[in-house]
Amino acid sequence: MKLKKIYAILAFQLIAGGLFAQEQLDSLAVTKLSPLFSQPTLKNNKLVVPQIKGYEVSLIGSDNKVVIDLNGQISQPLIDKKVNVLYKIVRKSDRAFGEIPMKDIVIKGVYGDKGVGEQPFVIPSLREWYGVNGVFQLRPESAIVLEQQNEESSKAAQLLKEDLKKLIGLDLPVRTGEPKAGDIFIGSKGDKALGNEGYSLKIDDVFSIQAPNYNGKVFGTRTLLQLLAQNKKQLSIQKGFSRDYPTYEVRGFMLDVGRKFFTIDFLNDYVEMMSYYKMSNFHIHLNDNAFQQYFNYDWDKTYAGFRLENERYPNLASKDGHYTKAEFIALQKKALRYGVTIIPEIDVPAHSLAISHAIPEVGSRKFGMDHLDLDNPKSYEVVKNIFDEYTKGPNPVFIGEEVHIGTDEYAKSESEKFRKFTDYVIKVVQDNGKKVRAWGALTHAQGTTPVRVKDVRLNMWYNGYADPIAMKKLGYQQISTPDGWLYIVPAAGYYYDYLNTDNLYNNWEPRMIGDITFEKGDPIVDGGMFAVWNDIAGNGISEKDVHNRVFPAIQVLAEKMWGAADQHTSLFTFNQKKKSVIEAPGLNMRGHYAALDPVIVHLNFDSQTRNQMNNEWKEASTTGTQFEKGIKDSGLKFTGETSKLVLPIAEIGEQYTVSFWIKPETNLVGDLFVSKNAKVFSDGKGLGYARDGYQYYFDYTLPINEWSQVSITGDYIGTQLYVNGKLIKDMKPFDVVMPYKDKNNGKEIKYKKVQTLVFPLSEISLKNAILDELKVYNKKLTSQEIVSEFRTY
Missing domain, CATH: 2.60.120.200 (Jelly Rolls)
Structure with missing residues (x-):
């Protein structure tokens, strides 16, 4: 696949200046504008926005918003960091606009090098590190110490306490006050620039975690746990300082539980594993169906799954496995405790055979019963009832702020009806106070019927279904989920059985969607997600088989989604060192034992x-x-x-x-x-x-x-x-x-x-x-x- 092609938002691309515009500027304008974005101006700890006569210029993107935020404010890193930013320019005379990148801005660090010793290995890698002499030593008499009673710090401390006991058998007390040598300290004085998931470490005689927000505290404890897990005998850690934070907000994995049931225990284990690797989103695809050709072309016999209890339509939930509402609510709450967000998906109007099995009148006789009949008002009613049951009211079943509505792979001939239906479902969910995710489909389903954009994010899976440039023009935020890179379909003979993790490590970033590569720092890309689709229902694939495919992908993609374009360790070194990083405290889903004696x-x-x-x-x-x-x-x-x-x-x-x-x-x-x-x-x-x-x-x-x-x-x-x-x-x-x-x-x-x-x-x-x-x-x-x-x- 072509993976290095960079596209403009609009009509043309000028490689020399990196200038994208609605219409081509004359050569004189290009000559004047290009040098203005070649060198940054730094003043009073800020990046100064270039001033260009006849143009409005604004900073819209940064690939390291901790070091340079969208106000141009600089937060000095521990070591030198290169940052790429993106400017929007608007020509005042005709409001033509475009984007100009400013690349490889070097922000000087507090220290001139990485200090002494080797940077500790964790997945994902620490974004900033400076090492000093000595080691922190955890002891049986150590404690987890809070500077004061703080709800977020207390919750993070209790989670750490539980995981330490699972990992190394120590049941450390939690207390407030001054920490002593060997203690773990959790505080809230981290630089606010670190954002929702960032944290700082000071590893001295005390292992100190500071984070302005709860998720940052949790992820700081995950780093501590990984370091201890690699040295369970000595329980010592290289002293030093770190600031750690993600490039992208969405770092995720999607699991198709519709075609193959996964137990609630499995999902709970995955929450813990994803947190351990600082993966922020667990997308659960709750309904789907097999292919008709494997069931004698009989829709009534074709396997379909809907995995969540439903009171309005009691026959909807699959008899061979589903989750009660209480189980699913508990799963989401547990995930939030671990710094992970569950993204539940009900997929309509295609992939909907489970719905038409339960309510046959809504199935399409024209396109197949796995399609809902968009000419039938009952289809709209049923879908609204289903989403209302899970999203409406003060205590909804889907407790998070985002819900996925599916919406892809419907018959192309029905594009206008599909667009109308998609807009309707977005409205239903948003009227219940939720934001929406959907599969990108509006290039395939071209038409004039408007589809809501505000508070809608698209999983960009195939550019023929949703062209990234066209979706950017429309204003949709994008989650990079390119099938050619990131789709696993176990034992199917197409897509990947196992992802090519070496290629991903060396060559992929979330800004690469199919053959489109956005500029570093482009704010339209919210992150990335890989997916397991269990297309071939009944093919003997087990939970363990799926996990054996997911785990190596988690290790690599956690690294790539957190640090993106950072200078990562070599592939060889990463592949060697990742062997020492477990699934999570108390988890061994692979049945892996690395004893030297076989x-x-x-x-x-x-x-x-x-x-x-x-x-x-x-x-x-x-x-x-x-x-x-x-x-x-x-x-x-x-x-x-x-x-x-x-x-x-x-x-x-x-x-x-x-x-x-x-x-x-x-x-x-x-x-x-x-x-x-x-x-x-x-x-x-x-x-x-x-x-x-x-x-x-x-x-x-x-x-x-x-x-x-x-x-x-x-x-x-x-x-x-x-x-x-x-x-x-x-x-x-x-x-x-x-x-x-x-x-x-x-x-x-x-x-x-x-x-x-x-x-x-x-x-x-x-x-x-x-x-x-x-x-x-x-x-x-x-x-x-x-x-x-x-x-x-």
Whole structure:
């Protein structure tokens, strides 16, 4: 894709002067104007706006509004910073206007360099840092100290207290007064220029966080947590000073829960992870539907999901998974506590099959039941009722100030009706006191019917649907969501299965929307957002599969959306160091274990039931078991229904091997290995596993009264069963082929079905069986290694 093309707002572009205008100025005007914007004038701690005879000049944009704000006021950084600003010029004679960038303005820092030591690594990187000698040392007797009882500081302190306990096991007290060495101090005296999310650090004998606003305090604590998480043994941090703040307000991720249900626990975990990486927006796409061709072209059978309880239309919420209003309200409140805003989306008038399933009369017979019938007044009534139920009244279900209304990919032939409907829904939501987000669609749906602009932001996903230059002319604020860069569609064979994070790190910024690149500091771009679309409903993709795709993207895009055009560390260094940054305190959704010894659990039952994990010994617990003769010395006998072995490791993912010897005394029936997210079981069909509503079988039954060595391996691609060193079944992705052809081209219709497993380990229950030599590896053993494992005994 062409990614370096820079467009003007209006009619022409003059590269030499960087001047954009409504109509081309003569060469004399260009000659006079261009030099006036080549060098900045700094006076009395302000950037002086150039004065040009015959023109009005105003400062409209800055890519670092902390250092140079839109009044031209300068807040001195700790180290030298380059800032790019954007001016608007208006010719008085004819009101023609344009924009002129002033690039790479150097604002001198308090210090001439970054000081001593290496800048601490966090994601996203600290915007300003100056290091000094020594380290801050957290101690068991440390405290979280507030300068005075302040509601925002108290809330941030309590959140930090909870996360420190999850992260390192210390339950620090919170108090007011003077901090002592080893304490963490949270205050409100941060420079107001730091804005809503910025904060400053003074890391000395006390770790001091100062921020003028609550979100800044929270994000300051996230930096502290990341630093401690990378040094959990010493709990020491390089001393120094920092100012940290985002380039963009919107730094987000969108999850399609309409086509695939995600539990409320998953969403709650994601709030914590996004906060940990200072991602500000969690956009939840609450309704959508699958493609008709995978359901025999029958709209009645085509899968559709609507994931939120609705009292007006009780059949609207999906039976296979939805959130109660109370759950969704609690999720939004939790997000605000973590400095994250939930953006709920109800997508209309396309992608609306769940609505027409519940209220069939509003579905379009002309364009398909996934389209609402815009000629039917009932469609307007139903949509208003749905949005009113969630946005109207003093205590609405959608508690935030913005609501997403969808509005894209409707039939192009109905552009005027689509525009009328879009404007209507905007009015409904805004009349209820909310601002609106929508998918960019007004280039595709060209027409004369006006659509409201005020307090409307567009997710700019595809320039053929919404041209960024045209939308800027109309006045729409834009969130960069370009599909060619930022769309994940798991196992679909189009868009990205995994984002090209290396390319994103080196080459992308939110100001790049498709093949349009806005100037640095252009205020029309509010930020960026990447998206996961679960287009192929029923393809076996699990919550864990989605997370494995999201997590590496979060790490890179958090960096790029926070610091944008900052001089980032090299890609190689970033990729190496990011491995040490966890998901969030208490979270390990990947089932990731980075112990140097690949055997992270080994239970031989010869003396005591213990496992080795990260070189630390931790007790495992048993109920209703006894020691009996094993394959080697003693094994663990599960004597009845309530017999179980509980491990302190919930699950293992990424690349893993779980191996064990087992001797069933009767047919194994029931759940054998269990976690919150999955289970390995045995029934009349043999060994199998289940997660996310899917069941899979290895087509193998363990023999009775014989020792068998079982190894199950897995990774991002699939799952394999080995017995006694032999591969029994490789559960890799396979094609599901429809028993009918494509109506349009007569070709075969098929999709890939995924059979992955993050292996459950929380609880093991093997009724009337003996278990021995249980090993869990954080690597996928080769077939030769599995044979060697078998022959060891």
